[in-house]
Amino acid sequence: MYISAIEYDARSYVEREFNTIQECLGLPRTRAVTWLNIDDAARSEVLAEVTRCFPLPPYVLEEVSSARTERPQIISLDDHLFIIVNMLSINPQTSEVEAEQMNLIVGHNVVLSFGEKEGDVFDPVRDRLRNSQSRIRKLKVDYLLYSLLDAIVDNYFAILERVGEMADDLEDQVAEDPSVPRLQVLHDLRSQTLLLRKAVWPLREVLNSLERRESPLISRETQPYFRNLYDHAIQVMETIETLRDTLAQTFDIYLTSVSNRTNDIIKVLTVISTIFIPLTFITGVYGMNFQYVPEFGWRWGYPAAWGVMILIVLIMLLYFRRKGWF
Numbered sequence: 095m096y097i098s099a100i101e102y103d104a105r106s107y108v109e110r111e112f113n114t115i116q117e118c119l120g121l122p123r124t125r126a127v128t129w130l131n132i133d134d135a136a137r138s139e140v141l142a143e144v145t146r147c148f149p150l151p152p153y154v155l156e157e158v159s160s161a162r163t164e165r166p167q168i169i170s171l172d173d174h175l176f177i178i179v180n181m182l183s184i185n186p187q188t189s190e191v192e193a194e195q196m197n198l199i200v201g202h203n204v205v206l207s208f209g210e211k212e213g214d215v216f217d218p219v220r221d222r223l224r225n226s227q228s229r230i231r232k233l234k235v236d237y238l239l240y241s242l243l244d245a246i247v248d249n250y251f252a253i254l255e256r257v258g259e260m261a262d263d264l265e266d267q268v269a270e271d272p273s274v275p276r277l278q279v280l281h282d283l284r285s286q287t288l289l290l291r292k293a294v295w296p297l298r299e300v301l302n303s304l305e306r307r308e309s310p311l312i313s314r315e316t317q318p319y320f321r322n323l324y325d326h327a328i329q330v331m332e333t334i335e336t337l338r339d340t341l342a343q344t345f346d347i348y349l350t351s352v353s354n355r356t357n358d359i360i361k362v363l364t365v366i367s368t369i370f371i372p373l374t375f376i377t378g379v380y381g382m383n384f385q386y387v388p389e390f391g392w393r394w395g396y397p398a399a400w401g402v403m404i405l406i407v408l409i410m411l412l413y414f415r416r417k418g419w420f
Contacts, residue, residue: 096133096212101126102223104232109224126203127235129223131216133209144206166296168303175200175311177239177300180293181215181246182253189260191253191286193293196246200239200311207242215249216242236316243301244323250294250330257286258337265344272351280348284341291334298327365414372406 097112103126130144169176177198185192196214199206207216219241222228230241261283268276301324305317312320376399380389389395 098131100129100131100220100223102231103127107224107226107231109220127238128204129207129238130204131207131209131214133212133214166293166300168300170309173202173310175239175309177243179243179246179297179300181209182249182290182293183213183215184253184256190282191257191289193289198239198242200235202311203235205235205238205242215245218248219245233316234313236312237319239304239311240316240319240323243304244319244326247297247323247326247330250290251326251333254290254330254333254337257283257290258333258340261337261340261344265340265347268344268348269351272348272355277348280341280344284338284345287334287337287341291331291338294327294330294334298324298331301327361419365419368414369407369410372410373403376403 099110099112101108106126108126132144166179167177175198177200179196179198181194181196183192183194184190194210196210197208199208207214219230219238222230222241225231230237264276264279264283268280301320304312305320305324380387380399389399392398
């Protein structure tokens with residue numbers, strides 16, 4: 095479990111790291127904005143300890159503990175906000191998109207963030223906090239919440255760009271060679287796109303709620319930032335829909351390519367079968383077990399039969415060639 099605590103205001107900045115939740119219990123409480131981030135920890139195991147450092151009402155803990163859904167949502171609890179969002183990443187081993195549930199508890203001058211895995215996408219926020227001239231140092235906790243959500247949404251764009259590049263490459267590969275392994279990659283990309291859509295679609299409601307919410311934690315000065323973030327979420331959704339159309343088009347290209355290849359194979363087999371029809375007729379006639387067949391006594395009958403059959407094959411091949419059938 096990795097724990098980091100950042101306290102800041104316009105004039106001061108303090109950043110600490112802890113290995114256990116007990117180490118942060120002595121963290122002094124000031125009027126500065128405090129951000130406590132916990133990575134790679136089960137929420138149920140640390141909530142009770144966190145409340146010893148940052149007292150939360152029992153109903154807040156009840157709501158947080160009972161939240162098992164991965165659907166982004168916002169829950170207003172008097173003087174606290176509980177927000178669930180999905181933080182996305184790409185697995186370096188499998189190149190697949192993975193979703194991690196990020197839980198944010200916002201109170202007066204404090205933000206608690208709980209991640210399920212080690213690592214997050216908040217490094218740009220930390221860099222801005224370390225800069226004494228940045229806007230985030232001069233504003234309150236609602237702008238910190240905006241910055242965290244903005245980092246998550248910006249990461250969506252990076253994920254979509256990576257998946258989009260994979261979809262474009264796959265489209266060219268499918269057009270050249272519509273093989274079964276590439277069809278499996280196509281299905282994987284469609285599944286990842288569906289995961290992206292499930293992560294972003296409900297997030298729009300969360301951001302729209304933050305923009306319009308009358309809460310003492312969200313100032314009127316910060317609401318336009320959430321409105322801008324809502325527009326970014328709309329752009330992400332539009333990009334996802336474009337990506338879905340691209341993958342659907344790639345699937346159509348796959349089906350068309352497979353159908354064309356099947357038609358070519360059937361055409362070749364049909365030509366071969368057609369060529370053998372007259373040859374089968376000739377061999378069938380002279381394969382009959384009659385005693386008196388005129389050509390049986392002819393000295394050049396066998397080579398003549400071969401010559402006739404070869405001539406028929408050549409004539410049919412020439413005819414098919416002129417028709418453009420192969």
